[in-house]
Amino acid sequence: MRKTLRYGMVGGDLNAFIGGVHRIAVNFDGRAQLVAGCFNPDMAANKECGQFYRLDEDRIYADYKEMAQKESEREDGIDFVSIVTPNFLHYQVAKEFLNHGINVLCEKPLSFEVGEAEELKALAEEKGLYFAVNYSYSGNNMVKEARELVKQGVIGDVINVNAEYLQEYLVDDIGKGDQKMVKLSSWRKDPKVAGISNCVGDIGTHIEHTVSYITGLKLKKVAAVLDNYGQPLDLNANILVEFDNGAHGVYSSSQVCVGHMNGLVVRIFGTEGAIEWVQENPNVLSVTLKGQPTQIYNRGMGYVSERSKEMNRLPSGHPEGLYEAFANIYKCYISTILKKVNGEEPAEGDLDFPTVDDGIAGVKFIHACVESSKNNAVWVEI
Ligand SMILES: NC(=O)c1ccc[n+]([C@@H]2O[C@H](COP(=O)([O-])OP(=O)(O)OC[C@H]3O[C@@H](n4cnc5c(N)ncnc54)[C@H](O)[C@@H]3O)[C@@H](O)[C@H]2O)c1
Known part of the structure; x- marks a missing residue:
């Protein structure tokens, strides 16, 4: 039985806004570890971020296509990818990882075109993958x-x-x-x-x-x-x-x-x-x-x-806020994938995360x- 997952990130270098919030949120429950990334097309900024998170050098990728390919070939490859780039990349990056059999959590808005979003849904269904879209406030x-x-x-x-x-x-x-x-x-x-x-x-x-x-x-x-x-x-x-x-x-x-x-x-x-x-x-x-x-x-x-x-x-009176909302989305998403990799059915509570349908x-x-x-x-x- 696996108790933890491995994940990668596309976008979200050390100077970005939301990538850092995602990483902190994932860590709330300690059930997924960041092991791969393509945080910035500029290799210096990319490496700086990957090294900060102590990734293996060969898992700090120059581009997301290489990352999807290489991670899908590894026995210890990532279980899901978090896409935290500006909007124009969401569709193409998500498609690449789905095509390589990797679950996707993507920032909103999901894509430029409705047809692209629908294509991502069909692809996720065909491959049997879980697709979350980070409408964080519902967390x-x-x-x-x-x-x-x-x-x-x-x-x-x-x-x-x-x-x-x-x-x-x-x-x-x-x-x-x-x-x-x-x-x-x-x-x-x-x-x-x-x-x-x-x-x-x-x-x-x-x-x-x-x-x-x-x-x-x-x-x-x-x-x-x-x-x-x-x-x-x-x-x-x-x-x-x-x-x-x-x-x-x-x-x-x-x-x-x-x-x-x-x-x-x-x-x-x-x-x-x-x-x-x-x-x-x-x-x-x-x-x-x-x-x-x-x-x-x-x-x-x-x-x-x-x-x-x-x-x-x-406990009540100790404020929860944005980080906890993100962490709750990840909690459900990670529980769902963990159940899947362990051959169990996710419960209703596990599936309480925004999906590709919400993205559409x-x-x-x-x-x-x-x-x-x-x-x-x-x-x-x-
Ligand atoms: N859910 C929320 O509450 C919430 C809040 C803020 C932002 N967002 C969404 O998150 C996304 C990112 O927003 P942001 O404010 O963090 O933007 P940002 O500009 O701060 O960060 C974008 C990151 O993407 C990286 N990037 C750009 N092109 C790339 C490529 N080809 N390969 C790899 N990395 C690349 C940049 O280097 C940067 O690190 C947007 O889609 C935005 O709508 C969601």
Whole structure:
């Protein structure tokens, strides 16, 4: 019986943003070890990162194709790869590893085109591989609690959703044309690297997934207005949505809202009550039942659901945050692959990670929003 996995990473050198968060998150449970990587196409930066993590020199690869090939040939090759590159590489890197029989966890958005995302799903199914897409906020413990409450019918039928993801960090770009800002995220505004959308693709998709995860509802259509403010891609988006149960909602996604840093807020309204979760205060959930004062649920307390208890890492009052949310996605994904390699069936709780289907939904959402905005905010079917 294997107790641990081996994994590799593509992207995420020592200066990158999210690769480091992934590595820390994997280490929370100590059940997968980083043994291979292609962290940067520049070999000096690549080696610096691989050596920092004490990888064998022959497993610090100059390119991801060589990595997929060589790792698939080794007896002690990687069990899965984490893809943490800018968006334009997700599809091609994921395809390469799937073709070599290696499980994939990929950052969002999954691909530029819907057809590419669907191709990745078909390939993963054909090869019998597990494909996760890192919609990290659904790893938060109290997001799981919100999902349980909706499932138990505590707020009745969902009739309205109001959700936002507001940041301010690109407000200085307004009116600056396509001048490149020397910023961590400068590639996010380049269509060749980011795809057809910046704001909706980068953070709007987190709203889309988090709402869908909590409610179990799928989007049917959207009507959107995206603002570029003279930039090549959108920095702001206001989106009307319709779900498959007929309910409507409003999503507001922005990188130009002064005073907001990483303000993902999800409010779900039902016939019997409402739930609100705020990413910057993630350990609590506001639950209001019709005619009653708002109750604050705290993570880790005795009254939360069994699922929330299972996924709890720290006693209540000791904050869990972004790292734990990522760690929870990895916990489920790694449990699933470990069961597979040991010839066991993964349980429902193991499979509680965002999949390639969620990745496809995200790419469809981006395309529908962009198409709607180009056509005077007409409703576009998903
Ligand atoms: N899930 C989340 O909450 C979340 C948060 C931030 C970023 N992301 C996603 O993660 C991805 C990376 O974002 P980031 O902010 O870390 O970007 P970044 O620019 O900080 O890092 C990208 C890394 O990819 C490497 N890279 C580029 N081309 C490569 C190649 N050909 N081979 C190997 N490595 C290569 C770069 O050297 C760099 O190390 C994006 O798709 C983004 O949407 C997700």
